[in-house]
Structures are given as C-alpha cells and as structure tokens.
Amino acid sequence: MASINTNIAAMTALRSLTATNNALTQTQDRISTGLRVGTAADNAAYWSIATTMRSDLSSLSTVQDALGLGAATVDVAYTAIDEAKNIVTKIKDKLVAAAQPGLDREKIQTEISELQAQLKGISDAASLQGLNWLSVDSSAAGYNATRQVVSSISRAGGTLSVQTISIDTSTMVLFDSNAAASGILDSTRNATTGAVDAAGTFTIATLDISALTDSAADLAILDGYIKGADLAITEMAAGATTLGAASARIEIQQSFVSSLMDAIEGGVSQLVDADMNEESTRLQALQVKQQLGIQALSIANSSSQSILSLFQ
Structure with missing residues (x-):
C-alpha cells in the first residue's frame, strides 16, 4: 500500500542511519x-577499576618522591659518619704518635682539638630538610630513634595502606644533647678499656693529652684514649654499615616502584585504551555505511514523490 502518512522504508532507513x-x-x-x-x-566496571588504578599510580608517584628524599637523607648521614670515622682515625694516629716519650703533647693536642671541633661541625651539618640522624636530642618530645622512609603502598580488600622501611639510628648517633644519654663521640669511656662506661672519665670529643707526661700512669691514660678512639671507629663503622644496607634497600625499592608503576599503567591501558588500528578500520567502514544510509533514505523519501504522478 502506498501511503503519504507512513513511509515504512524511510523510517527504516532513518533508524539505520541514526544508528550509524x-x-x-x-x-x-x-x-x-x-x-x-x-x-x-562506556563501561562502568572497567571505568571504576581504571579510576582506582590511576589513583594508586598517582600515590606511587608520591612514594617515588618520598624514596628519593629518604635516599638523600641516608646518603647525607652516611657521608657525614664516614668522614667522622676518618677524622677519629686521624685522632687515633696522633694519640699513637703521642705515646712516643719526649714528644710535645701540647702541640699534638692543638691538632687534636681542631679535629674534635671538626667532628662536631660535621655532625651538626649532617642535616637534610631538618632531619639529622647523627646529632640529636633524645629527650625532645616525639623523638624516635627508629626512622621511617615511605617505601610503597598496598591495597588489600579495597583498603589502602602505606608501607615503610624502618632504619634504627641508635647505633649511629655521634652526639646526643640529652644529659641522660650520649652518642658515640660524647659518651664517657672507661679509662682502661676505652669502652663506653657511664662512670668513664673521658670522651672522644673532649679528651685532652696536653698535660700528660711520660709517667707510667699518664701513658696508661693515653693507652685508654687510643683504645677508646679505636672502639669509636668500630662503632661508627657499624653505623655506616646500617646506613649502607638501608641505602641499598631503598635503591632496590625505587627500582621496584618504578616497575610497578609501569605495570599498573599497562594494566590501565589494557582496560580503557582504544585500539587505533581497529578504530581506524571501523571509522572507514562507518563512513561508507553512512553514505549508503543517506542514499537509502533519499531513495525511500523519493518514493512518496511518485504518488503525485497518479494525480496528473
């Protein structure tokens, strides 16, 4: 039936063209x-997953920055404690030289005093962003010898948690302002063994040989100083070892976080990125389909015009 009110062919062609x-x-x-x-x-499930993954990716970028700051802090502390160890070695060498009878120990003490001042300067300067692990005040509110470096994030059951690397700095403190505690260089040491002793008589930072003579008693004191300096070197080496291990772990974690970010970014891409090869092929097909749809609609509309010939 030919109708001017309803053109089924045109309606069908229009629906097809609209879909195209x-x-x-x-x-x-x-x-x-x-x-x-x-x-x-577009896809509620994929969009939700990708949004969470992008959020975690942003957090991991912040973790990278935190790891970089942590690595810098460890490097500053390591550099300072290593240099302090070298200076104490020089002090020990001068103490050994002073054990030779007849030497002017007052002049040797002048050199030792300069080295002692350098030790305090190095310790105080080992600071980054207000953090100093070598020169501390353990009596300060909130002080904690265990330092934390943000290392990663983890998501379990939808709950996000921050992971950290713990570094025990108690073995590397050189100076402690707390009267009830002390560091490696300002702790009192036993006059005979050189070991840290609350009842000790000298510290590496303040020992003075200028008044010592060649008497057996004074030479015994000098020997205690030498043993104390040697033990201090061993203690600082242990602290440097802790820092070295922490630095290596942070470096490994930095590499892991970088790889993890790449993996997450790849996962997001798999979920939401378009395949441009596929889309370009589809675009060409749809463009051809659109042109055919326009022609089909034109043909369907022209069929109504033929009804006019019946009334001529």
Missing part, C-alpha cells in the same frame, strides 16, 4: 581521546 551516526560519533570520540572507556557510561 551514533556509532560514527563514538568511534570519532575514541580516536580523538585514545580511549574506548572514557566515562562510566
């Missing part, structure tokens, strides 16, 4: 953005 135009618009959006899931409307 919608698909073409979607394909063009994917090509322009590079995403096949750009909004929750």
